[in-house]
Amino acid sequence: MMSDPMIPRQYRISRVRRETADTFTLELTPVQDEGTFSFAPGQFNMLYVFGVGEIPISISGDPANPRTVVHTTRVVGTVTRAMGTLKRGDVLGVRGPFGSHWPVEEAEGNDVVIVAGGIGLAPLRPALFYILSRREKYGRVVLLYGARTPEDILYRRELGRWRAQFDLDVYVTVDRATGGWRGNVGVVTTLIPRAPFDPLNTVAMVCGPEVMMRFTALELRKRGVGADNIFLSMERNMKCAVGFCGHCQFGPTFVCKDGPVFPYRRVKDLLAIWEL
Amino acid sequence: METLERILAEHPFFAGLDARHIQLIVGCATNVRFDAGQFIFREGEEANEFYVIRHGKVALEIFVPGRGPVTIQTLGEGEILGWSWLIPPYHWHFNARAIELTRAIALDGKCLRAKCEDDHDLGYELLKRFAHIVEQRLQATRLQLLDVYGVHS
Amino acid sequence: MTQAQTFERFIFDRQYFLSLFEALTRRGYCVVGPTVCDGAIVYQELTSPDDLPIGWTDQQDGGTYRLKRRNDQALFGYVVGPHSWKKFLFPPRIRLFRARRTERGFNIVLNDVASPPAPDTPYSALNDPPSGISPSIPIHPTAPKFAFIGVRSCELHAIAIQDKVFLGGAYVDPTYKVRRENAFIVAVNCGQAGGTCFCASMNTGPKATVGFDLALTEILEPARHYFVVEVGTDRGAAVLQDIPHRPAHIEEVQLAEEIVARTARQMGRQLDTTDIKELLYRNYEHPRWDQVAARCLTCANCTMVCPTCFCSTVEDVTDLTGEHAERWRTWDSCFTMDFSYIHGGSVRASAKARYRQWMTHKLATWIDQFGTSGCVGCGRCITWCPVAIDITEEVRAIRASEPNHKEKTDGNT
Numbered sequence: 116m117m118s119d120p121m122i123p124r125q126y127r128i129s130r131v132r133r134e135t136a137d138t139f140t141l142e143l144t145p146v147q148d149e150g151t152f153s154f155a156p157g158q159f160n161m162l163y164v165f166g167v168g169e170i171p172i173s174i175s176g177d178p179a180n181p182r183t184v185v186h187t188t189r190v191v192g193t194v195t196r197a198m199g200t201l202k203r204g205d206v207l208g209v210r211g212p213f214g215s216h217w218p219v220e221e222a223e224g225n226d227v228v229i230v231a232g233g234i235g236l237a238p239l240r241p242a243l244f245y246i247l248s249r250r251e252k253y254g255r256v257v258l259l260y261g262a263r264t265p266e267d268i269l270y271r272r273e274l275g276r277w278r279a280q281f282d283l284d285v286y287v288t289v290d291r292a293t294g295g296w297r298g299n300v301g302v303v304t305t306l307i308p309r310a311p312f313d314p315l316n317t318v319a320m321v322c323g324p325e326v327m328m329r330f331t332a333l334e335l336r337k338r339g340v341g342a343d344n345i346f347l348s349m350e351r352n353m354k355c356a357v358g359f360c361g362h363c364q365f366g367p368t369f370v371c372k373d374g375p376v377f378p379y380r381r382v383k384d385l386l387a388i389w390e391l
Numbered sequence: 392m393e394t395l396e397r398i399l400a401e402h403p404f405f406a407g408l409d410a411r412h413i414q415l416i417v418g419c420a421t422n423v424r425f426d427a428g429q430f431i432f433r434e435g436e437e438a439n440e441f442y443v444i445r446h447g448k449v450a451l452e453i454f455v456p457g458r459g460p461v462t463i464q465t466l467g468e469g470e471i472l473g474w475s476w477l478i479p480p481y482h483w484h485f486n487a488r489a490i491e492l493t494r495a496i497a498l499d500g501k502c503l504r505a506k507c508e509d510d511h512d513l514g515y516e517l518l519k520r521f522a523h524i525v526e527q528r529l530q531a532t533r534l535q536l537l538d539v540y541g542v543h544s
Numbered sequence: 545m546t547q548a549q550t551f552e553r554f555i556f557d558r559q560y561f562l563s564l565f566e567a568l569t570r571r572g573y574c575v576v577g578p579t580v581c582d583g584a585i586v587y588q589e590l591t592s593p594d595d596l597p598i599g600w601t602d603q604q605d606g607g608t609y610r611l612k613r614r615n616d617q618a619l620f621g622y623v624v625g626p627h628s629w630k631k632f633l634f635p636p637r638i639r640l641f642r643a644r645r646t647e648r649g650f651n652i653v654l655n656d657v658a659s660p661p662a663p664d665t666p667y668s669a670l671n672d673p674p675s676g677i678s679p680s681i682p683i684h685p686t687a688p689k690f691a692f693i694g695v696r697s698c699e700l701h702a703i704a705i706q707d708k709v710f711l712g713g714a715y716v717d718p719t720y721k722v723r724r725e726n727a728f729i730v731a732v733n734c735g736q737a738g739g740t741c742f743c744a745s746m747n748t749g750p751k752a753t754v755g756f757d758l759a760l761t762e763i764l765e766p767a768r769h770y771f772v773v774e775v776g777t778d779r780g781a782a783v784l785q786d787i788p789h790r791p792a793h794i795e796e797v798q799l800a801e802e803i804v805a806r807t808a809r810q811m812g813r814q815l816d817t818t819d820i821k822e823l824l825y826r827n828y829e830h831p832r833w834d835q836v837a838a839r840c841l842t843c844a845n846c847t848m849v850c851p852t853c854f855c856s857t858v859e860d861v862t863d864l865t866g867e868h869a870e871r872w873r874t875w876d877s878c879f880t881m882d883f884s885y886i887h888g889g890s891v892r893a894s895a896k897a898r899y900r901q902w903m904t905h906k907l908a909t910w911i912d913q914f915g916t917s918g919c920v921g922c923g924r925c926i927t928w929c930p931v932a933i934d935i936t937e938e939v940r941a942i943r944a945s946e947p948n949h950k951e952k953t954d955g956n957t
Contacts, residue, residue: 120715121640121858121871125649146649165643165650166862166869191887206649233540263540290535292450292462297490300450300462302534305527309469324539330530351891352884354858357715360876361855362883364905367912372714388828390897 120357123163123208126184128201134187134269138234139199140175143184146206151181155216156241157320157348157376161356162186163208164201168194171353173238173375174212178245184209187237187269213356215376217242218346222318226254228310228340230331232261232303232323236269238348238375239322243277250282257284257310261303261327265289265296284311303327307334314339320376322348329386332379345379366391395420395496402443404471404520412513415506419499425449425489431472438475438483439500444468447493452486464528465490474521476500553792553800558769560788561593561619564730567786568691573728576632577693578625583611585625587632590693597622604738604812604923606932617769620694620762623738624922628851629699630706632690633723640719640858640871650869687719691728695756697749698741698920700731702851704755708914709854719873728779731756733804739812740923742936746815748920751804758784761800772800813923815936816943817907820917823943824908828900832941837896839931844877846925846933847902852918855883878902903935 126143133139145152154174163169170192176185190199201207219242227246231239246253258277262268268287278285286306288299299306303323317340321331328347335345351370354360363370366385368377385391396417399405405413423442425431431442431449442449448467452460463485466472475483477500507514556563568575578585579595585602588595602622603610614621643650695703703724710720731752734741743749752759757780761772772792775781792800847853857876862869876883878901884891892898910918919935926934 119640119718121873122652125652127649163860165645166860166866168860169858169871204648206646208650261540263538267540288465290538290540296462298465299448299467300465302531304534305464305531308527309467326534326537327539330534350886352886354856354876358713359710359715359717359854360857361878362857362876364878364901364909367909369913390892390894391828391901 120210121355123161123169123210125206126209128203128205128207129183131201131203135267137191138187138189138269140185140187141198141201141207142176143186143207143209144182152184152212153181154178154184154212154241156219156245157217157238158212158214159238159356159375160184160186160209160211160213161353162188162194162198163210164194164197165206165208167197169208169210169354170194171213171356171371173348175237175240176244178241179248187234187240189234210356213371215372215374217320217348217376218318219245222246222320223249223252224254224316225344226256226312226317228257228259228307228312228317228319228335230259230303230307230319230321230323230335232327232331233263233267234269235321235323235327235348236260239320240270240273242320247277247280247283254316255284255312256282257312258286259303259306259310260285260287261306261323262287262289264291264293265298266293286310302330304330304334307331307338315341317344319345321345325350325386332383342380342383343378346376347379347382348375349377349382350375395422398445398496399443403469404443408516409512412510412516415510415513416498416503419502419506420496421499423495423497425493425495427489427491427493429489431487431489431493431495432483433486434483436483438473438481440497441471441473441476441500442495442497444470444472445494445496447489447495448491449493450488450490452488454486460486464531471521471524473500474525476504477518477521552775553797554773554775554784554789555792555796556771556773556784556787556789558617558619558771561596561771563787564693564783565590565592567783568728570786571691571728571783572689573691574688575691575693578620578622580611584609585611585622587625587627587629587692593619596620596694601736602738604740604927606740606926606934607929608739608932609927616764618735618762618764620732620760621735623734623736623741624696624699624924626849626924626928628849628922628924629692629695629703630851630854632688632692633703633727634706634710634717634720634854634856634875637872637874638719640873643869643871645867645869687722687726689726689728690723691730693730693732695729695731695752696734696922697731697752698743698746698922699851700729700752700755701743701746701748701920702922703729705852705914705916705918705920706854708916712914728783729756729758729776731759731776733759733761733800734807735762735803737807737810737812738923738927740926740934741811741921742813742815742923743921744808744811745813745817745936746917746919746921750807756780761803763796763799763803770796772796813921813926813934813936815919815921815939817917820939821908821911823939823946824904827942827946828904830942830945832938832945833896833900835941836899836933836938837894839933840879840895840899841930842879842895842898843930844879845928845930847877847879848875849924849928850906851922851924852906852920853877857882878905899933903938906935907939 125146129144130142159171159173162172172186175187292300319335349370351363353363356371358372400413450462451464455461575590577590580597585597596619599614601614643652710717734750756776759774855876856873859872879898881890906918
């Protein structure tokens with residue numbers, strides 16, 4: 116019998132970690148011992164909650180660890196809400212991995228600037244893991260991360276660890292300071308003009324809300340980063356993830372198979388068209 | 392003063408200025424240092440200088456009754472703090488407070504205003520640069536207003 | 545499907561149409577074709593040539609479709625109706641899987657999408673009484689082997705276009721694949737064009753040139769009613785062997801050619817496709833979209849009748865006990881608000897954006913996606929639009945608004 120790309124495989128939740136008030140991270144392992152799950156940084160899975168529905172979620176784990184599939188999710192709708200009630204030992208359906216990936220190999224020999232906004236850090240995390248595991252192959256590596264408030268910052272412990280590393284520059288900023296926040300305040304784009312990288316030899320990977328990515332790309336261009344060296348990860352409604360359902364069309368592209376990671380040059384003009 | 396001159400001449404904000412204009416600006420510059428927690432200026436005070444931050448971090452704050460001081464924005468190494476010195480009535484709109492040990496070059500705005508009046512070329516060059524800063528802050532503020540990370544429905 | 549090495553034409557008489565049915569039924573095919581139902585010619589399972597729309601024709605214009613009596617006994621004397629063959633190859637509603645809750649998760653208990661039926665299973669018997677959920681909805685747990693009778697040239701092109709969508713990419717849709725591979729196609733060349741037809745503009749007709757097992761041209765003479773047959777595949781040739789036939793005379797072949805040539809001259813509509821992709825790409829912002837949106841009801845009729853529209857959605861449902869779940873795939877339309885919903889709202893909230901998406905996809909982005917236009921000029925979207933929005937007219941309006949629209953570009957860069 117033909118394999119059907121619409122049939123999920125079963126994965127058991129091995130760990131649930133609450134990240135912020137509305138985000139959580141699930142670690143999954145295959146129910147049937149099917150060996151390994153390999154993916155490229157930036158790809159996504161379709162996650163199915165029994166009887167509730169299925170949604171696309173980017174993969175957030177370490178690509179070097181093929182035993183565990185990691186997803187960080189924000190509660191925004193029916194499926195994510197149901198997903199948020201799942202516990203260790205529960206089973207989810209998984210289809211994937213799907214889509215294009217961050218140009219982590221192509222970026223070798225260059226500086227790498229990773230610009231993340233909000234939950235947009237989740238799909239960039241595998242790229243960071245990948246790059247840090249081959250750190251000597253890259254020039255300067257800079258992470259610029261903007262969150263809404265200090266309470267919305269994802270992967271705090273990891274950020275702290277990365278920040279302590281001498282070979283990675285981490286800058287975190289929030290739109291709204293609360294409590295005893297002593298870090299940066301201001302949108303993530305304000306970090307770009309002075310971030311330590313050589314714009315002419317830089318690959319930039321950007322993920323966040325569409326507006327944030329548009330302004331980030333403009334700021335990177337102003338700094339001198341080439342349009343071919345800026346990559347964005349797009350989000351659209353998806354039902355099938357394999358190019359059949361038509362939902363994720365973004366101009367001539369299908370976000371599920373041509374994306375989600377696009378070179379800025381490919382989507383620059385499309386981003387300017389309203390309601391595309 | 393030679394080091395100040397070099398620092399200012401090499402700072403991107405002053406890039407492209409005539410040596411003559413750099414000289415005029417250096418004449419209004421002094422090194423300053425603020426300890427963590429120290430106020431650099433306060434809302435309502437006369438705005439008679441601006442700062443080129445060399446090291447450290449500064450928070451622009453506004454006091455909101457019931458919420459206390461709210462940080463609007465932070466500025467760090469290499470950034471320019473303050474443009475109210477250039478625009479009447481020359482009063483600060485926010486508090487600026489060093490949130491860590493901060494070293495900066497203070498530029499005397501009163502002195503520069505007079506020099507700009509005397510030498511419109513200098514005035515134009517400075518205005519161009521500050522217009523750019525104001526534009527950047529305005530764009531950032533607009534983006535902040537959009538609250539792009541929030542869940543909207 | 546190997547191409548038969550023959551350019552000959554054959555003749556069989558109207559009375560032997562039954563032999564075609566019998567030959568197909570004998571081979572295990574479920575014969576589907578045109579029939580009159582509820583005031584329209586639709587595609588359904590047929591039991592004999594008597595079910596064909598004998599002596600009927602259709603009159604079509606923007607927002608208008610009427611059946612009328614012909615003054616002859618033509619079997620294929622109409623153009624196209626609201627149905628297309630996609631409803632058989634890409635079912636409007638199909639269950640992708642069933643799952644049963646287990647203690648800590650679920651098991652997928654059935655995945656019967658792709659398994660072919662026993663050769664002698666009649667189509668009607670495939671409407672299994674559904675176990676579990678949605679008992680009122682007929683489901684086809686096994687894929688029938690269809691023989692399509694009366695496929696128009698534009699429809700052959702539409703099938704070829706959907707082949708690219710469902711079979712031509714990195715992933716293959718097994719639902720479509722098994723139906724498509726099993727389908728036997730009897731094309732019928734158009735003896736007349738409808739009021740909303742523009743296949744000649746789209747280079748998709750009216751003569752069937754590829755993608756059929758057998759292609760017929762129906763010829764009605766005062767004393768004779770017969771079909772000129774072209775064989776497309778060995779499989780087609782084998783079926784023809786079961787029908788009493790003879791080689792065609794050159795006059796009969798010429799007559800058949802004249803009929804389609806005349807049809808080509810009768811097209812009710814035209815669409816200038818010159819640089820159409822570039823035309824639409826540079827007119828994403830155009831006042832015409834607002835004008836058409838003011839009329840468009842976003843009813844999705846155009847997408848439902850379109851033979852190439854392939855969008856679908858997935859519904860995950862459970863029964864009342866919560867123990868059983870099913871996933872269904874159903875046709876969807878880019879005209880609905882939900883279609884582009886991402887958390888927080890719909891990307892294409894306005895009718896303007898949704899009409900623009902549909903038309904730009906059909907005529908422009910489709911070319912980038914699949915190397916072909918998504919429009920075959922069948923005219924269904926015009927006929928079945930309740931407010932008679934006309935895709936050819938919309939293109940014409942945008943083209944006419946451009947400053948030098950009459951001047952051909954001379955290749956200057």
